[in-house]
Amino acid sequence: MKPATRKTRRWTSYLPVISFILLLAVCWEAATTFFNIPHYIIPKLSAVLRSVCDNAAVLGKHFAVTLGEALLGLAVSVLFGTLSAIWIDVSGLARKTVYPLIVASQTIPIIALSPIMVMWFGYEIGSKIAVVVLFTFFPIAMNTADGFRSADREIGELMQSMGARKWDLFLKWKIPSALPAFFTGLKMAAAISVGGATLGEWLGGERGLGMYTKRAANMLRGDDVFAGVLLLSLMGIVLFVASQALERMMLAHRRAAKS
Structure with missing residues (x-):
């Protein structure tokens, strides 16, 4: 084609x-x-779009803050989620202890843990990143761990019979096998990272779209609230599409290497 x-x-x-x-x-x-319908309940779409245009400069600054928090939190989750998945895969003890604990941690409502992050990291960007990590760590760690575990054993045994070392097995067998599952987790995490950043801003802070929408809601400015929500939705979509594009690029490279 x-x-x-x-x-x-x-x-x-x-x-x-x-x-x-x-x-x-x-x-x-x-x-x-x-x-x-009253504007403070559901404003007209035209009023929302007008609010975006009229407050473009202010919204742009808040957008950049929230995007930075989401990306930093996502990067931390990718790093520690991948390392945790590797640990779970190579260590039988970690598989029996850490894996169940990570799964069990999801029974605790994240919104209940978020104030603790503020207590530990304060009202600056650290607490926002920590809340994003609470949202995004699990899908990355669990999907990547499951991807490692689903690697075709016959391929691994064949490589071992040909004298492949453990490092070669990991780089040329385990990682390629886990990539599809990793990107599934990454796409999920990218979409929900915006929600984590917004929640962190609601709990305390001076900047970001979460704080912007909270202030607008306190003043019953429905058009401004929906303008902020619209931009948050667009941010989530952009991060998801970017993750999808990265997945296509990496998996296409993998297919090219195979051929």
């Missing part, structure tokens, strides 16, 4: 989603106008 044809098909696949979003936008504007 030609590259141009492949790109055309890819863009065509987005048409149903774009059409549905446009339909929702029309219904939103029509419903708020027809039913005369």
